[in-house]
Amino acid sequence: MSKSKTIYFDSNATTSVAPEVVQAMLPYLTENWGNPSSPYRLGKKLVGPIEAARESVAALIGADSAEVIFTSCGTESINTAITSCLYSQPTKRHIVTTAVEHSATKNCCAALEERGYEVTYLPVNRDGSLDLKLFEQSLRPETAVVSMMWANNETGVLFPIREIAAICRQRGILIHTDAVQVPGKLKLDVNELGVDLLSLSAHKLHGPKGVGLLYVRKGTPFRALIVGGHQEEGHRGGTENVPYMVAFGRAAELAHAVTVQSQRKLAALRDNLESEIFAKIPHTARNGAKEPRLPNTTSIAFAGVEAEALLMMLDQLNICASSGSACTTGSVAPSHVLTAMGLSPVEARSTIRFSLDYETSEEDVAYLMSHLPRVVAELRAAASPRVAARFRNSKLVAQAV
Amino acid sequence: MSKSKTIYFDSNATTSVAPEVVQAMLPYLTENWGNPSSPYRLGKKLVGPIEAARESVAALIGADSAEVIFTSCGTESINTAITSCLYSQPTKRHIVTTAVEHSATKNCCAALEERGYEVTYLPVNRDGSLDLKLFEQSLRPETAVVSMMWANNETGVLFPIREIAAICRQRGILIHTDAVQVPGKLKLDVNELGVDLLSLSAHKLHGPKGVGLLYVRKGTPFRALIVGGHQEEGHRGGTENVPYMVAFGRAAELAHAVTVQSQRKLAALRDNLESEIFAKIPHTARNGAKEPRLPNTTSIAFAGVEAEALLMMLDQLNICASSGSACTTGSVAPSHVLTAMGLSPVEARSTIRFSLDYETSEEDVAYLMSHLPRVVAELRAAASPRVAARFRNSKLVAQAV
Numbered sequence: 001m002s003k004s005k006t007i008y009f010d011s012n013a014t015t016s017v018a019p020e021v022v023q024a025m026l027p028y029l030t031e032n033w034g035n036p037s038s039p040y041r042l043g044k045k046l047v048g049p050i051e052a053a054r055e056s057v058a059a060l061i062g063a064d065s066a067e068v069i070f071t072s073c074g075t076e077s078i079n080t081a082i083t084s085c086l087y088s089q090p091t092k093r094h095i096v097t098t099a100v101e102h103s104a105t106k107n108c109c110a111a112l113e114e115r116g117y118e119v120t121y122l123p124v125n126r127d128g129s130l131d132l133k134l135f136e137q138s139l140r141p142e143t144a145v146v147s148m149m150w151a152n153n154e155t156g157v158l159f160p161i162r163e164i165a166a167i168c169r170q171r172g173i174l175i176h177t178d179a180v181q182v183p184g185k186l187k188l189d190v191n192e193l194g195v196d197l198l199s200l201s202a203h204k205l206h207g208p209k210g211v212g213l214l215y216v217r218k219g220t221p222f223r224a225l226i227v228g229g230h231q232e233e234g235h236r237g238g239t240e241n242v243p244y245m246v247a248f249g250r251a252a253e254l255a256h257a258v259t260v261q262s263q264r265k266l267a268a269l270r271d272n273l274e275s276e277i278f279a280k281i282p283h284t285a286r287n288g289a290k291e292p293r294l295p296n297t298t299s300i301a302f303a304g305v306e307a308e309a310l311l312m313m314l315d316q317l318n319i320c321a322s323s324g325s326a327c328t329t330g331s332v333a334p335s336h337v338l339t340a341m342g343l344s345p346v347e348a349r350s351t352i353r354f355s356l357d358y359e360t361s362e363e364d365v366a367y368l369m370s371h372l373p374r375v376v377a378e379l380r381a382a383a384s385p386r387v388a389a390r391f392r393n394s395k396l397v398a399q400a401v
Numbered sequence: 402m403s404k405s406k407t408i409y410f411d412s413n414a415t416t417s418v419a420p421e422v423v424q425a426m427l428p429y430l431t432e433n434w435g436n437p438s439s440p441y442r443l444g445k446k447l448v449g450p451i452e453a454a455r456e457s458v459a460a461l462i463g464a465d466s467a468e469v470i471f472t473s474c475g476t477e478s479i480n481t482a483i484t485s486c487l488y489s490q491p492t493k494r495h496i497v498t499t500a501v502e503h504s505a506t507k508n509c510c511a512a513l514e515e516r517g518y519e520v521t522y523l524p525v526n527r528d529g530s531l532d533l534k535l536f537e538q539s540l541r542p543e544t545a546v547v548s549m550m551w552a553n554n555e556t557g558v559l560f561p562i563r564e565i566a567a568i569c570r571q572r573g574i575l576i577h578t579d580a581v582q583v584p585g586k587l588k589l590d591v592n593e594l595g596v597d598l599l600s601l602s603a604h605k606l607h608g609p610k611g612v613g614l615l616y617v618r619k620g621t622p623f624r625a626l627i628v629g630g631h632q633e634e635g636h637r638g639g640t641e642n643v644p645y646m647v648a649f650g651r652a653a654e655l656a657h658a659v660t661v662q663s664q665r666k667l668a669a670l671r672d673n674l675e676s677e678i679f680a681k682i683p684h685t686a687r688n689g690a691k692e693p694r695l696p697n698t699t700s701i702a703f704a705g706v707e708a709e710a711l712l713m714m715l716d717q718l719n720i721c722a723s724s725g726s727a728c729t730t731g732s733v734a735p736s737h738v739l740t741a742m743g744l745s746p747v748e749a750r751s752t753i754r755f756s757l758d759y760e761t762s763e764e765d766v767a768y769l770m771s772h773l774p775r776v777v778a779e780l781r782a783a784a785s786p787r788v789a790a791r792f793r794n795s796k797l798v799a800q801a802v
Contacts, residue, residue, distance in 0.1 A: 006443055013444075014436035014640060022430050029423050029609060035415040039709065039723060040716035042407055043414075072473030072611065073639035075629035087516060104629035104638055111628045115488060203640060208430060210473065210611060210642030225626070227512045228476035228505035229726070237505055238474035239415060239604060241611030308440065315441035322440060325630070 007364045009321040011204075012153050012181055012297060012355035017247070018206040024250040025208070028243040036240050037231065046242050053249025057213050060252040061179075061198065062189035069214040069235045070245050071226075074180045074201030075104035077214040078147070080225040080236070081176040081197040082108055085145030086117060088221035089174075092144035096173075098122045098130065098159070099340035102325060105147055105178055106336065126342045128157035128288035135164065139171055149178040151186070154324045154337040154353055155288030156297025158186075165194035174220065180204055184255035184358070185263060185294050196220045202244070207251030211244035262358060267295035270356050273365050274298050280373045287338055287351060296356040299324075301343070304380040305350050313375045319368055322353050408765045410722040412605075413554050413582055413698060413756035418648070419607040425651040426609070429644040437641050438632065447643050454650025458614050461653040462580075462599065463590035470615045470636045471646050472627075475581045475602030476505035478615040479548070481626040481637070482577040482598040483509055486546035487518065489622035490575075493545035497574075499523045499531065499560070500741035503726060506548055506579055507737065527743045529558035529689035536565065540572055550579040551594075552587070555725045555738040555754055556689030557698025559587075566595035575621065581605055585656035585759070586664060586695050597621045603645070608652030612645035663759060668696035671757050674766050675699050681774045688739055688752060697757040700725075702744070705781045706751050714776045720769055723754050 008016075028049070034042035036050060051065065058065040071077045082095065082105070097109055099121045109119045120138045124130055130148075139146075146168050150161045161177050168175035176197035182188050183205045190198055196217045203209040216222055216235070228237020277284055283303035302310065307323040314321055324335040334348035343351070354368075429450070435443035437451060452466065459466040472478045483496065483506070498510055500522045510520045521539045525531055531549075540547075547569050551562045562578050569576040577598035583589050584606045591599055597618045604610040617623055617636070629638020678685055684704035703711065708724040715722055725736040735749035744752070755769075 008443075010436075010439060010441075013439050014434070016434045017430050019431075025430075029418050029426075030420075033415070033417045034721075035411075035610075038411060038414050038721065039712045040411075040721045042409075042721055072477070072642070073627075075639035076473070076627050079627050079629070079638075087512075090516070102629070103631075107630075107638065108628045111488075111624065115491070201640070208642070208644065209436075209640045210645055223512065226474075226477050226480050227509045228480070228503075229508075230504075237480075237508065238476035239602070239610045241473070241609070243609065244611055311440045320435075320439065320441045320443055 005318055007319045007367055009319065009354040009356060009360070009364075009368065011357035011360075012353065013322055013325075014203050014209060015206045015357060016359075017208050018251060018254055020254065021207055021247045021250045025243040025247040028246055032242070036242060037229065046240075050240060050242060050245050053245045056249035056256075057200075057252040060183060060188065060256045061200070061215055062191055063215050064218065067190075067215055067218055069216060069232045070240070070248070071212040071214050071236055072210055072241070073212045074178070074199055074204075075212075076225070077199035077201070077212040078102070078104040078176075078178050079108045080214055081199055082112070082145055082147050083225050084197070084216075084221075084223045085174045085176065086112070087223035089144045092142045094118045094120070094140055094143045096120045096122065096135070096138050096143055096146045098124060098148055100124050100128065100152055100154075100337040101147070101149055102153055102178060102180070105149070109147075124340055128152060128155050128341050130159055132160070132163065132167075136167060139167075139173060143171075143173050145174045145176055147176045147178070149180075151179070151181040151294045151297075152288070152337060153181050154335060155299040155341075156181075156294035156355075157288040158292040158294070161195060162193055169194060181294060181297075183252070184258045185266070185296055190215055190217070202248040202251050205251050205255040207248045208244050211241060211248045213248065258358065263295050266356060266358060266360075269360060269362065269365060270296055270298055270354075273354060273356075273368070274300070276365070276369045277372065280369065281376050287341060287343065297353065299338075299351055299353045301347050301351045302376050303347075303350060304383055305376055306379070307349055307352050309379055310352060310375060313379070314371075317371050317375075319371070323349075323351060324353055406719050408720045408768055410720065410755040410757060410761070410765075410769065412758035412761075413754065414723055414726075415604050415610060416607045416758060417760075418609050419652060419655055421655065422608055422648045422651045426644040426648040429647055433643070437643060438630065447641075451641060451643060451646050454646045457650035457657075458601075458653040461584060461589065461657045462601070462616055463592055464616050465619065468591075468616055468619055470617060470633050471641070471649070472613040472615050472637055473611055473642070474613045475579070475600055475605075476613075477626070478600035478602070478613040479503070479505040479577075479579050480509045481615055482600055483513070483546055483548050484626050485617075485622075485624045486575045486577065486598070487513070488624035490545045493543045495519045495521070495541055495544045497521045497523065497536070497539050497544055497547045499525060499549055501525050501529065501553055501555075501738040502548070502550055503554055503579060503581070506550070510548075525741055529553060529556050529742050531560055533561070533564065533568075537568060540568075540574060544572075544574050546575045546577055548577045548579070550581075552580070552582040552695045552698075553689070553738060554582050555736060556700040556742075557582075557695035557756075558689040559693040559695070562596065563594055570595060582695060582698075584653070585659045586667070586697055591616055591618070603649040603652050606652050606656040608649045609645050612642060612649045614649065659759065664696050667757060667759060667761075670761060670763065670766060671697055671699055671755075674755060674757070674769070675701070677766070677770045678773065681770065682777050688742060688744065698754065700739075700752055700754045702748050702752045703777050704748075704751060705784055706777055707780070707784075708750055708753055710780055711753060711776060714780070715772070718772050718776075720772070724750075724752060725754055
């Protein structure tokens with residue numbers, strides 16, 4: 001079925017480290033262990049590989065390598081982007097974001113509110129889309145930054161970042177986008193997009209966990225979040241994590257090589273999974289618009305099912321999926337993304353996200369579908385009459401798919 | 402001479418990754434690549450290894466594992482410690498530190514000054530020591546944190562952190578120490594020391610570059626610097642870098658196993674190197690007190706020599722040493738540590754730091770000393786009359802060693 005016998009439908013949470021990526025980084029954990037800032041060859045010889053990696057990640061997003069900062073993760077990139085816009089424009093203390101951001105943005109903004117900054121969280125429609133009129137109305141002279149995800153990690157729904165960036169540019173407001181879910185799945189060109197700052201994370205594209213990227217357009221005011229030595233041209237202190245930088249470079253090359261055909265094939269596989277679910281399992285609904293959406297993601301509410309119980313049963317079948325972001329797993333609250341879209345807590349708690357990858361095969365989908373209808377039916381049958389009644393009264397059941 | 406034929410006297414800059422450490426982390430880059438926050442076995446099985454690593458790093462410093470936060474580097478730990486003390490006590494906007502801190506503290510404080518915080522940089526004496534009277538006088542009701550390194554990375558000189566912590570405790574002021582250079586070289590026990598926060602970095606103790614530790618004593622108010630998901634109990638967002646956490650755990654075990662005898666042997670080897678230099682090379686002087694000092698570090702001024710030229714010649718002989726912190730290499734300014742100790746810019750620029758390791762052998766020292774006197778003599782002979790005169794007039798030449 002698969003080498004590890006694990007059928008993985010959770011690529012938005014993380015991806016395996018590609019063997020080519022491990023191979024590329026290994027020498028920098030063994031013989032090439034010097035400090036790149038050192039004045040002798042053992043150190044200096046590492047500057048070339050770092051800059052080559054920087055070229056590769058810059059090429060992935062159509063940036064100049066001088067516009068790319070290596071960080072330790074997507075969360076650091078996002079936190080750096082937002083705080084940099086605030087600290088470099090001290091008279092502007094207002095942030096515009098949305099109600100469906102990843103916790104890296106959401107909780108960073110909440111922490112900044114605690115410190116006296118003001119945040120507007122834009123609502124979304126039932127399909128996860130944004131009201132551009134509302135967005136324009138939210139902008140103020142004191143708005144330091146607009147920070148919005150490009151692709152939602154839970155639903156895959158895309159925001160019109162190009163249009164949003166154009167509006168920001170017109171108003172002289174900095175725009176940052178969390179594009180963590182995008183590489184390899186959509187064409188990514190920072191100049192076409194028009195954003196000032198953009199965040200990525202290597203582990204979503206078969207690189208290791210522990211290295212991120214922050215794109216900062218030339219000329220954008222900047223203040224570092226992690227302040228120390230002269231590393232990353234003073235934009236990010238800390239001795240360089242050479243192995244992971246090299247790894248990210250190799251992973252970026254792999255993601256950059258993905259063709260439009262592959263992306264279409266991925267979307268077709270995902271669409272097929274959706275159709276099968278809707279055909280074979282009653283009382284199910286997609287959360288979020290069908291398009292524009294990432295080609296690999298689907299978020300499905302299974303009325304009458306507790307997602308956590310369903311995930312546990314799937315795990316017993318070696319199928320990995322999730323109820324939303326791994327970064328909020330274990331939280332007692334239902335997904336803030338889904339409730340912002342108007343789902344009730346009960347509906348949100350009945351939702352499973354399936355996120356596919358180029359490694360996902362038709363056989364994987366067939367294996368999932370050979371079990372999913374039965375498992376859902378069993379859980380519904382086992383539900384207490386009280387729970388079942390709650391779900392019967394949910395709007396979801398009445399929804400046409 | 403050594404396997405790699407590189408004779409390494411720059412362990413304060415970085416250390417090689419121990420083969421045991423690479424072995425320990427490798428499975429987490431290959432088969433065990435899941436996201437530890439995921440709700441299925443592929444992810445959940447990683448929680449155990451992370452917590453075992455946390456136990457190991459906690460044991461190294463005598464802490465409870467619940468008091469230990471994994472970060473991406475020493476610089477992030479230090480930045481987090483200082484900003485956490487400020488953000489959790491918003492009415493206190495004053496920081497006390499010293500003039501000889503690592504750039505992670507120095508530049509973090511400078512950035513905070515730009516944002517309206519007030520910083521006192523305590524001067525040091527000629528031998529690098531602190532005036533405790535001056536320190537006490539610097540403390541104010543609005544002091545949020547005292548941040549001081551325990552062991553200076555350039556000279557090895559130790560600050561009396563235990564005494565300083567006791568004074569802070571008495572005044573109700575939080576105390577953070579940058580102990581990055583300490584593990585394996587001195588006994589490290591956070592309870593004996595009495596600090597509230599303490600920073601470490603794995604790559605100084607044969608772990609990889611890209612993972613650090615922040616100790617936060619139970620009950621200490623805390624605000625995260627990198628805010629995102631619930632990772633690290635909400636103290637540090639970002640998907641866990643499992644391989645490097647495991648690596649740090651293994652490296653901590655190795656450092657923890659270092660015996661007092663080994664430390665004494667290391668000090669004897671360093672003392673021998675110093676004596677040889679003073680005996681065989683005229684016009685040389687140690688920067689900083691002989692004791693209390695790290696057992697592995699010596700900072701030597703070679704009058705009439707440009708350190709950068711000397712390092713280049715040593716590199717040709719496969720000898721690695723540095724003129725100070727790698728984190729400030731390439732800077733045109735002379736070392737802020739040495740000038741704070743009263744050295745002239747010229748004297749500071751004539752300084753080489755030799756930092757030894759348990760891997761350093763008597764043969765390594767003999768090899769260095771078989772070349773160093775000649776190289777220094779050649780450089781002095783080649784110096785332009787103007788440069789030579791400048792050095793002849795320096796106080797350094799007159800100093801008895």
